[in-house]
Each structure stands twice: as C-alpha cells, then as structure tokens.
Amino acid sequence: MMxxxxxxxxxxxxxxxxxxxxxxxxxxxxxxxxxxxxxxxxWQAQAFGEIAAxxxxxxxxxxxxxxxxxxxxxIGKSAFIGMLVNWALSTCDDCKVVLTSNTxxxxxxxxxxxxxxxxxxxxxxxxxxxxxxxxxxxxxSHAKTWRADFVPWSExxxxxxxxLHNKGKRILLVFDEAxxxxxxxxxxxxxxxxxxxxxxxxxxxxxPTRNTGRFRECFRRYKHRWNHAQIxxxxxxxxxxxxMAKWAEDYGEESDFFKVxxxxxxxxxxxxxxxSEEDVSVAFGRDVPESQYGFAPKVLxxxxxxxxxxxxxxxxRQGLVFRxxxxxxxxxxxxxxxxxxxxxxxxxxxxxxxxxxxxxxxxKSAGDGMGRDWQLVWFAAKSDxxxxxxxxxxxxxxxxxxxxxxxxxxxxxxxxDELQAPELVPRADGKIQIEAKKDMKARGVPxxxxxxxxxxxxxxxxxxRGAGYGxxxxxxxxxxxxxx
Numbered sequence: 020m021m022x023x024x025x026x027x028x029x030x031x032x033x034x035x036x037x038x039x040x041x042x043x044x045x046x047x048x049x050x051x052x053x054x055x056x057x058x059x060x061x062w063q064a065q066a067f068g069e070i071a072a073x074x075x076x077x078x079x080x081x082x083x084x085x086x087x088x089x090x091x092x093x094i095g096k097s098a099f100i101g102m103l104v105n106w107a108l109s110t111c112d113d114c115k116v117v118l119t120s121n122t123x124x125x126x127x128x129x130x131x132x133x134x135x136x137x138x139x140x141x142x143x144x145x146x147x148x149x150x151x152x153x154x155x156x157x158x159x160s161h162a163k164t165w166r167a168d169f170v171p172w173s174e175x176x177x178x179x180x181x182x183l184h185n186k187g188k189r190i191l192l193v194f195d196e197a198x199x200x201x202x203x204x205x206x207x208x209x210x211x212x213x214x215x216x217x218x219x220x221x222x223x224x225x226x227p228t229r230n231t232g233r234f235r236e237c238f239r240r241y242k243h244r245w246n247h248a249q250i251x252x253x254x255x256x257x258x259x260x261x262x263m264a265k266w267a268e269d270y271g272e273e274s275d276f277f278k279v280x281x282x283x284x285x286x287x288x289x290x291x292x293x294x295s296e297e298d299v300s301v302a303f304g305r306d307v308p309e310s311q312y313g314f315a316p317k318v319l320x321x322x323x324x325x326x327x328x329x330x331x332x333x334x335x336r337q338g339l340v341f342r343x344x345x346x347x348x349x350x351x352x353x354x355x356x357x358x359x360x361x362x363x364x365x366x367x368x369x370x371x372x373x374x375x376x377x378x379x380x381x382x383k384s385a386g387d388g389m390g391r392d393w394q395l396v397w398f399a400a401k402s403d404x405x406x407x408x409x410x411x412x413x414x415x416x417x418x419x420x421x422x423x424x425x426x427x428x429x430x431x432x433x434x435x436d437e438l439q440a441p442e443l444v445p446r447a448d449g450k451i452q453i454e455a456k457k458d459m460k461a462r463g464v465p466x467x468x469x470x471x472x473x474x475x476x477x478x479x480x481x482x483x484r485g486a487g488y489g490x491x492x493x494x495x496x497x498x499x500x501x502x503x
Contacts (some may be wrong), residue, residue: 020158020363027081027142027268027325030044030093030142031109031110033111033329034073034081034110035093035110035111035440036074036075036103037053037071037075037089038067038070038071038103038106038107038110039059039064039067039068039071041109041110042058042059042063042067042106043058043059043107043142043319044142045102045105045106045109045141045142046102046140046141046142047431047472051140052136052140053140054303054486057121057234059102060094060095060255060256060257061100061255062088062094062095062248062254062255062359063095063098063099065248066086066088066099066102066248067102068341069084069086069246070084070086070103070220071421075198078484079346080218081216081217081218081219082219082331083212083219083220083296084246085221085222085237085244085245085246086219086220086221086222086223086245086246086247087197087222087223087224087236087237087238087245087246087247087248088182088222088223088224088225088247088248088250088283088396089224089225089227089248089250089283089284089285089374090225090226090227090249090250090251090252090283091226091250091251091252091253091258091263091279091280091281091282091283092226092248092252092258092280092299093158093252093255093257093259093469094106094193094252094255095255095257096224096225096251097130097133097134097195098133098137099120099127099224100130100133100134100193100224100457101133101134101136101137101138101221102137102142103191103193103222103250103442104116104118104134104137104138104154104167104191104193105138105141105143105360107135107167107189108138108146108147108154108156108165108166109146110139110142110168111188111189111218112161113161113164113165113185113188114165114189114190114191115164115166115183115185115188115189115190115191115201116154116167116168116191116193116500117163117167117168117179117180117183117190117191117192117193118130118131118134118167118168118170118192118193118195119169119170119171119180119193119194119195119200119204120194120196120200121196121197121198121199121200122196122199122224122227123171124169125176125472126169126171126195126392127151127169128374129150129195130169131151131169132193133155134167134169134422135149135154137149138154139486140263140305140356145157149457151169152165152168152169152301153166153168153169154166154167155167157253163450164185164190167191168421170270172200172201172204174276175206175264177203177204177207178328180192180204180207180211181210181211182206183205183208183211184211184214185214185217186215186216186217187214187215187216187217188217188218189210189217189218189219189220190214190218190219190220191220191221191222192208192212192219192220192221192222193222193224194221194223194224194225194234195224195226196224196225196226197223197226197231197234198225198226198227198228198235199228199232199234200232200233200234200235200265200383201227201464202232202233202464202465205233206233208221211388214440217463219388220408221433223237223245226279226280226283227255227278227279227283227284227285228279228286229285229286229292230285230287230292230294230439231292231371231436231439231440232287232298232464236436238285246317248282249282249283249284251281251283252280252281252282252283253281263281263325265326266280266281267281275287291440291442292439292443293415293419293441293442293443293444293451294415294418294438294439294441295439296304296363296439298419298422298423299422299438299439300435301434302422302426302427302428303316303366303428303429303435304427304428304429305425305427306427307339307340307425307427310339311338311339311425312337312338312339313337313338314338314451315337315338315339315483316337316370316371316481316482316483317336317337317367317369317371317431318335318336318337318369318371318372318373318476319333319335319344319360319363319364319367319368319369319371319372319373319375319472320332320333320334320336320372320373320374320472320473320476321333321356321372321373321375321379321437321472321475321477322334322375322383322469322471322475323350323356323374323375323377323379323382323466324349324379324466324468328500329349329465329466329468330346330347330348330349330466330468330469331345331347331348331349331350331356331362331409331468332345332346332348332468332471332472333345333359333360333371333381333397333472334435334469334472334473334475334476335367336413336473336476337365338444338453339421339424339425339426340426341386341426341427341428341473342429343429343431343434343469343475344363344367345359345363346468346469347395353382353384353385354379354385355384356381356382356385357385357386357391360372360374360382360386360388360391360393360423361389361391364391368484370481370482370484371394371479371481372386372391372393372394372477373394373395373396373475373478373479374393374395374396374411374475375395375396375398375471375475376395376396376397376398377397377398380395383395386389391398394441394478394479396410396478396479397410398410398411398414399411404416405448405452406449406451407450407452408444408446408451408452409503410453410478411453412451412452412453413477414474414475414477414478415441415451415453416479417472417474417477418438418470418473421477422438428473430470434469434470434473435467435472437468438467438473439465439480440459440464440465440470441453441454441459441467441470442459444453450464455464
C-alpha cells in the first residue's frame, strides 16, 4: 500500500517535465492563503506550458531554455517564481537553483520571502528547509547539491553565476526585476550555462524600467534567443483595473509611466536617461542624401582605450552623417595607433582630427612627429555652454541636438545602446552633467567608446579644406589646455 509520501513522490516523478500539472497538484487552491484562487493565472499557465513543451521534446530538452517576461504591476510575477522554484526542486533530485534580483534589499525583503512562502504552501513543504538565504533538501547527504540559493549580484564578484554547473541534472536561474541587473552578470551567467545532457532553464522577469541593458535586449537584439512576452496588467485576472483606469486618465496610455507600470512596455526615456530611445531609433540606419551633408567639413575622431574590454574607436562625421571607421581591442602602442589615424585622415581627407585627451596624449605626440596637426579634447575642460557642467556635457548635448535635427548613425546595435546608456547627474544648479565612465562601469554599463567617438566630433567648430581649414581660432587657442 502506497503511503502519502509515496503518492507525492510518484506525482513529482510524473511531473518532471510538466510544471503546470505540478502547480495544480502541489498547492491547496481555494483554501487558506490561496482562498479565491482556482489555480495559476492564464499567463502563468502559458509560461509553464512553454517550459513543458521544451522539456518534453527530446530534441530541445538539453538545450538552454531562456524565458523573459516584461510586465506591468500586480500580475503575480513573484508567485510564478515561487511555483516554478518549487516545481524545479520537487521534481528533480539534486536540482540547483540560483535566484538574484535588482538589489540586495529586493532579494531579501521581496523575492526570498515570496519564494519561501510558496515552498511552505506546497505539498512538499516537509522535504525542504527554508531560510532567508536558501532552500535546501532535508536529506543531509544532498543538502549541498539539492538546493536554491538567493544570491546578491555584484559586477565584481560573479563567482556564484560563473559556477552554474550541474551536469546530468537540472539548473534553474532566476533574474527577478531584471532591468537593473548589470550586463556583466548576464554575460557571466550565459557563459556558464554550458553543461551537456542537463536541463537548463533561465527566466528573467520584471518591470521594464530601463530601455537599455541586457533585459531590454531580450526583446530586441536577442529576441530570437529568448521566449519573450510583454504582459499588460489590464489583461491579467485579479489586477486593480480601476486604479489603472485612473492612471490612463491622469498620465495617458502613451506616457512612460503607463507603459512601464501597466502595459509592460519599455519607456521612451528612462528616468535619468539623457538621450532617448526614440531619438536614437529614428537616427539608426537613417538614409541621408549626399546633397544634405557632402558640403560639410569632415571631422575624424579618436577615442582610445587603455583598460579592460574597452574598444579603440576611430569615427568620422560629416554634417548629418556619422560612421565608425575602425574598432580594435585595447591598444597601448601609440605609434601604431597614430599610423591608423594618419592613414584614415589621408584616405578621407579629414578637415580636423579630435582625440580624447584622457588617453590620447601619446597618439597626439606621435602625430606631431609625423607633421600632423591633431587636436586634443579634454572631457573635463570648462564648457563654452553656461548650461553645461563641463566639456563632456557640452559635447553630449550637442550630439543629442544633432540626432534630433536629423543626424544619421549606422545600423550598429552597440552604438545605439551606448548613446542611450549615460545618465544625468542631478545638480542643484540645474546644469547638465553626464555621469562619468567609471560610474557607468560601477552600475554594470560598458564604456561608451563608439558613442564618445561621435560625441568628440562636436568638440569645436571646424572649417572645410581650402577655406583656412581646420579648427577655429578659438579652438586653436585651447589646443594645449590641460585641465587640473
């Protein structure tokens, strides 16, 4: 005669590839904390169905499944994660689960308690010990291999995500409020999910608060890799429709507020974003007739890179058109770099060459030795625009205005994302200040080298060859200026 434990274990085995059936079986729907609920919501059932279809197919079972959901508020995202973790742990022995969120506070006060709650509501509640930082099977011989861990992410400490290996078993990786998780964490996690003959499921959920970063790209650049969907809160049973109607009336359905909080759509402009997605998207691959730019001076720009994974970038802007001419990995040979610049200056008959002074002094010196007249640009220098904090802000403002005025950039996804990446630094005096590269890296955003190559082209006014070409007299007067 089968015991109750035997019945549960048998059901778990039969539901190994069927999280929806497990969710309906494992919880006391309609009673206690689940009073008023008959089972998973429609969107939850659909997502469970996608997982089941993937695992039940022998041809896809051992290929990583990546599931992304961007949503408005109140749809039951945390409940879905709780049910999913319970299914993953209950139906596969020695399953490894790692969960993280946008902040340590969110992880400790929201994600972990919600997942723990669903574990305690489950029919397998006696199988696992639940704590604030983990859920582990009570069998001590498996406690280190059969567990879920709540792990705060850090761009500089990614070991927990690099060690996601569980060959022959199951791995579940959960990114909660994924918009704010650093790109570096995504990259490390992606590179680690390589075990053969292993069930690998990666889910990334959250409100679409930022229109840049890896979560945004699940729905754009990498949408062919992710099972993705955007969920409008108004379509989900049990949400506060009356409140959403008030928001629609107060803010408008096309407002970023309503897009993010209700429609599950990414905003046109993030809260502190300087250049909007709309402005960049319109410029992306824009076709500009030569008659509208061929008369303008050509400005060659150089953004050197001397650390990490930064790129060395050479760009060229002529009026309304900008191109990236050359990108290479970090380079510390000034003579070689100067030769690249000189060759491209000659090839394109550039009217001026602007080099980022932060790491470009050696290239400028090498150019001097070649008889070249190149101009260093110091991002930290004083701005000629009283409304800007420094030269960096002045140039970025000019680039933004150029995009709005009809500027064209190549169909380059990296450049597109970099232009949207820098954020404003709030200032009491109201001046425009763009965050520094080091601050961008601190929040997990790569250095915007290609974007800076465009931005550099607005450093100083330039005259066309044959008309006293080169930088203006004012720019020449500042050629040797080095900020303190």
